Amino acid sequence: MTWSYAETGPATWLVVIDMQTVFGGADSPWAAPRFGELIEPTRRLCEAYAPNVVFTRYLSPADPQGAWRPYFADWPFALQPPDAPLWDIVPELADLPGRSRGLDGRGGTLDAECFSKWGRDLAELAGQAGRLVLTGVSTDCCVIATALAAADAGVETWVVKEATTGIDDPTTKQALYIMSLFGPLLKIVSLDEALAAA
Numbered sequence: 001m002t003w004s005y006a007e008t009g010p011a012t013w014l015v016v017i018d019m020q021t022v023f024g025g026a027d028s029p030w031a032a033p034r035f036g037e038l039i040e041p042t043r044r045l046c047e048a049y050a051p052n053v054v055f056t057r058y059l060s061p062a063d064p065q066g067a068w069r070p071y072f073a074d075w076p077f078a079l080q081p082p083d084a085p086l087w088d089i090v091p092e093l094a095d096l097p098g099r100s101r102g103l104d105g106r107g108g109t110l111d112a113e114c115f116s117k118w119g120r121d122l123a124e125l126a127g128q129a130g131r132l133v134l135t136g137v138s139t140d141c142c143v144i145a146t147a148l149a150a151a152d153a154g155v156e157t158w159v160v161k162e163a164t165t166g167i168d169d170p171t172t173k174q175a176l177y178i179m180s181l182f183g184p185l186l187k188i189v190s191l192d193e194a195l196a197a198a
Contacts, residue, residue, distance in 0.1 A: 012197070013125050014049035016042060017117060017136030017143050017164075018058045019093055022078070022086040029077060032137045034165040034172075039092045041163040041191050042135055046096040048198035049133065053096070054125065055109040056117040057087055058142060082111065115142045118149035131156040133194055135163035140175040151185035162191040 019042065022028050024035040046053050059082050064072045072079055080086060089109065110121055126132055132150050134143055134157065143164050151157045159179055166172035180188050189197075 012131040061113045116145035133158045139164045139166035139172045160194045
């Protein structure tokens with residue numbers, strides 16, 4: 001698939017993936033155990049990269065189709081509308097610079113009813129010669145799906161290892177290792193590296 005990239009030239013964007021109540025709430029079936037540890041590094045990154053910050057949200061489809069049907073048969077609690085509280089960005093990140101800027105300057109977030117957040121919106125923001133710096137959850141699901149798709153499209157993609165987490169430590173490490181195999185298209189970087197490049 002070929003994307004139409006922006007004419008404004010390359011840009012670097014911080015993409016904060018799915019830092020939502022559904023993944024941060026201790027009583028959620030989808031909770032990432034180390035979610036709380038991402039708040040401080042995510043705040044630092046957002047302040048450094050502002051205003052080029054995009055927050056994404058995973059949303060369930062109103063009417064699951066295909067393979068999503070058995071998926072949501074396993075997770076019926078998540079079949080809720082876009083304005084349900086479980087889809088909210090966590091309050092600890094709601095005041096960050098760039099948070100309200102959204103994709104079009106009018107506010108909001110990038111919503112998607114699939115794991116990968118890569119698509120026309122991010123392609124046009126970064127441009128073919130730009131860079132995406134990814135943080136958030138879950139390393140082994142939405143982060144890796146977004147990172148591989150962006151890198152495969154030829155956009156330089158970084159994943160900040162201290163600012164992402166998955167369902168458990170071994171799985172997080174495995175996902176980071178798999179992504180590292182896609183270098184130099186995709187690079188796993190430290191928080192200090194990401195901050196220095198802002």
